[in-house]
Amino acid sequence: MKTLIALAIVLSATSQAWAAYPWSPQERPADDAAEQDAPLESATEADISGFIIDNTITRAGHDFARYLADARRLNFPDAAYNLTVRERPSARWGNLVWVENEGKTVYRQFLQLRAGNVQEVAEQAAAFIHEEVQRVKLRALLADDFDLAKDEF
DSSP, rough: HHHHHHHHHHHHHHHHHHSSSSSOOGGGOOHHHHHHSSSSOOOOOOOOOOOOEEOOOOOHHHHHHHHHHHHHHHTTTTTTOOEEEEEEETTTTTTEEEEEEEEEEEEEEEEOOSSOOOOHHHHHHHHHHHHHHHHHHHHHHHHHOOTTGGOOO
C-alpha cells in the first residue's frame, strides 16, 4: 500500500514538472537557424572514436587494457578506431587476451600470471594493433569485391 502511495506521489510530481514547461519537448523551438538546416546523421555512424572497451575479467587483463590504452594514447593520439579487449582466464595456460576491431580479432596473446611484463606486452601490442588496423583498412580499400558482399570473403 505504501508503495502505491509513493508511486502516485512521484507520478503527480512528474506531471506537475512537465506542466511548468512553456512548451512540450516535441514543440521546443530551435536555438538558431543553423541548427534547423543541419542534416541529420544516421544512427549507425560512429560520432566519436578512439575508445578501448575493457571486457576483461582478471586484474592482469584490466592492467593489460589500461596499459594498452595508455600506450595508444601516447604513441597514436590520432587513432580513429575503437577496440574491444576481451579475456579468457585459465589457471593452467595463463590468460588469453585478444583485441577486436569492428568484430574482427586483430591481436591475440597469452599473458602469464607470474610474469610481470604486462606493461611491456601491452606497449608492443599497441604498436602491432595500430599497424594491423591500418593494414586492414588499406586492404579493404584495394580489394576488388564488386561482386561480393563485405562479409562474404
